[in-house]
Amino acid sequence: MDLTFSPEQESIREAVRSVLADRIPAPRARAELAPDPGLWREAATLGWFGLGLPEAVGGAGYGLPEETILFVELGRSLAAGPWLGTVLATHALAAVPALREDLAKAVGGGTRVAVVDDPADELGDATRPSGTVRGVADGDVADVFLVLGGRRVRWVLARGGGVRVAVRESLDPTRRVADVSFADAAAELLGAEASSLRRTALVLVAAEALGIAERTLEASVAHAKTREQFGRPIGSFQAVKHRCADMAVRTEVARSIVTFAAVALRDLEPGAPRHAQQAKVLATSAALANGHDNVQNHGGMGFTWEADAHLFLKRAWLLEHAFGTRTAHLEALAAPWRAG
């Protein structure tokens, strides 16, 4: 049993972090908020989209724990772009030997994929989906929609017939959302299992949320050490210090369950589906609460557009609404107790 990061994993983290730091200047709010094509190309060159795929299909040969490292960093830097959909798509495509060309293109950064999450099959589960799904993250920049139904996984070209994308004003300026409507659209059925991809998605969204929790904790601590009032750093006051301590506890809780869930899912442990949901619940809770506290800790500055604090909180809300809210997951987790 070992839940520490190996030197190799640490070097993945360092590499990802330094690329993102170069590409995404802080404060974030002054920067270009749309996806950066240069970053996307560099990510493809560095193999980020195939990090968790076997080498035999063009991946780096790592697994979900290493992919969570990537997504923690993406969360920390508020990177814009359809990262999650594209990584999930490579997993879905890798399961189908006939689609090696599509896989190579996606791993190479040539396909941007947004996820349409439809667990209740409101689009129908046939090969020609019909209906509308709201709040599709990065729906406006997608080349392809990966439609996750109750059981099936479908691949729908965004610019094919029968697909309409209506961009909505997003709560989060760094991640756009869209309503995606299908009217008898042509879809290709992939062999992958929706439930398995959804569990991977839960852990990766949780990882991104963990990144938000980490970064807001660090920002609050840095501010509390330097900002002075009444002639002393505000971090010396228990009210501020204790709020920072609570942020640290939430972060540690989130980090532990996300790591545990990633390893459990990789190793097909029996508790893995439960842990994936728990990771999503606890990591988004940490991101939301830390995001809120971080605004508070920065006082008046925290309420401005100029400071980054609001961006982390807003991203946390998008993550909360990705792949099921806390309420939905907790009720699902309690369902076995309620049966019979």
Add this chain to the structure above:
Amino acid sequence: MEIRFSAAEEAFRTDARAWLEANVPRDRRPVGADLAALRDYDLAWQRRMFEGGWAGVSWPREYGGRGASLMEQVIWYEEYARAGAPEVTTTFVGLNHAGPTLIACGSEEQKAFHLPRILRGDVVWCQGFSEPNAGSDLASLQTRAVIEGEELVVSGQKIWTSFGNVAEFQELLVRTDPEAPRHRGISWVICAMDSPGIDIRPIKTLTGDQHFCEVFYEGVRIPLRNVVGRLNDGWRVAMATLGFERGTAFLSEQIRLARRVEDLAALARSVPGPRGGRAIDDDELARRLALARAEVDAMRAMTYRSVSLAVRTGVPGAEASVIRLFFSELVQRIDLLALDILGPAAVERRVEGPGARWADAYLGGLSQTIGGGTKDIQRNIIGERMLGLPR
């Protein structure tokens, strides 16, 4: 990264499980006011573990312990809780605090005399650290010890001494140099509880039980050879063992908490809910139960992470204080949830039935965020030592 244990560690688990299944006492642990009966029960169990070769799993072999690795300790405490083995209370200070302190800082003579007695279950140790005016701020303790010839003469008062009235020995912190800076004038001494001049008065707690004591010292004579470590170096001695043996022992408590969540889910299926139906049919109660289990699972993950970090680096990390704070508040959330699930039965303190058990747990749990450093102190520690915030 791996959450599975190695084959050798699983073999250790098989041995531990088999021994525990065959040896965990079948008779129930005495509850209530009879502390002497509790002491006898705990010491008999300790003796049994000693005879089976399972006493002091974390203690080095040269001192009669099992010499288990950190991973083996994790497994032992998991199996210990799984088997429903007795909670460690009267023997806690001896096994997890005084014993390890003697191993780290005691003289050969002190070790040779005391360690086998602790391991064999011959004696109970208690702690004499806190005072009425030295709780969270322990270093301000005032109990004085003056050197007279080959003896220390102790006068003062200690408080919150668990099981002081059934203990043979006490790990006692006294001020031996009142002129020195406060952390430097303290000594750690072994005090025999039957020494003349000691007066022990039980304190009735809000749960109604009396295992806490006040201890008064009036001219109590303690041989100088009972000082552990050097004179005036007691603060360092006391801090030397606040490390990992407590971290792994803590796992049993965590696993017991996980089981309580399962028990609570079963209870919620059997008692009526606030709006008819069963308690578990209430959405809010169901979600709180699911959240409790998620937090219990997260705590196990945190402990695993912490143990594996300690294996890698050789020292316990700062996250230990995070685990402690999170655990203490989680216990209280779960106790509160239990009373909310119980509904009207929560206010009845029956001896039998689920109502009494959960109400007692709730009341007892109030001490979780007080004993061993209040939650406020824990947050200061996290803020200052882990995050580097100014004092």
